[in-house]
Amino acid sequence: MHNIIVCYICTVKLMQMKDLLHLSEQVCFPVYVLAKEIISHYKPFLDGLDLTYPQYLVMLTLWENDKQTVNELGEKLTLDSGTLTPLLKRMEVKEFVSRIRSSKDERVVHVSLTDKGKLLKEKAACVPGQLMESMNVSIEDLTILKNIITKISKK
């Protein structure tokens, strides 16, 4: 832990103005690569559940709070209807969710878990643990990553 901190401080202190232009390139690209890496680590476990990563995110959201509108899902996952509508239709074909248009306001579509979708939660329970093992990362590192992203993203 201490070594990491010393490393941060040294890196920051040693940075010259010249490097400033270069730095943002070297930061944004690794984030983009890491996101793809993470999804590829999920893949073997999610394959067993017949879910893609974005579909898994929808299931996580619904397991936490069943019956949500497309809009609510989109806000929580930062996805628009152009992405969610076809994705949810594929999940409906697999019978993990049902899409029911509201009778009160017919513009609204409610997305709910089917029994099969609810049951899948048990099978998915081991995914986080398996993932952590597969990524082979320490809790400390993950926590640092989580905190720094939270700080940067909250803008």
Place this chain on the structure above:
Amino acid sequence: MHNIIVCYICTVKLMQMKDLLHLSEQVCFPVYVLAKEIISHYKPFLDGLDLTYPQYLVMLTLWENDKQTVNELGEKLTLDSGTLTPLLKRMEVKEFVSRIRSSKDERVVHVSLTDKGKLLKEKAACVPGQLMESMNVSIEDLTILKNIITKISKK
């Protein structure tokens, strides 16, 4: 800086088993969102260059080292030919790159910058600075992020 470090240590110490189980979701989802956020911050600047973010990555790679094979680009950017071939064809139509099949080994395609592609480097020089301003993030935070991702990704 010191506050952040104290915060990490406290967070790690205070974590409960229940939180540990969901740590992967608390990290992986934010990474996925941050990657999308960064690309959306690039968009207004890259629109002015008539480049998408993955196309910009190809240009960065070629500006650093002109004339590379599809394979070399794919390794540096972690993209396969199914992604790169159509992407490079679109960049060829825009006349930023040329694709020339090797005469020595006709399986190999060399990708080079056109004059227009080389000239674009001047116009792109201000992108990193503009992006930093648009994201409104400190160099210290970016450095921490970069270091922790480098540590996690190198596996």
Place this chain on the structure above:
DNA sequence: AGCAACCAAATTGTGCACAATATAATTGTG
């Protein structure tokens, strides 16, 4: 030389991701 491995790109197919637009329903205002 002949032929099996191997290799580099391209192709095909599925699934996001998002901008722009369309459609239809609801709400607010005079």
Place this chain on the structure above:
DNA sequence: CACAATTATATTGTGCACAATTTGGTTGCT
């Protein structure tokens, strides 16, 4: 009550991203 503004979802079009397969070329082995 009419009607403009707003809202929620769907649709369309473009561009990745990656797995699986194909095509054609090269290399190594006997």
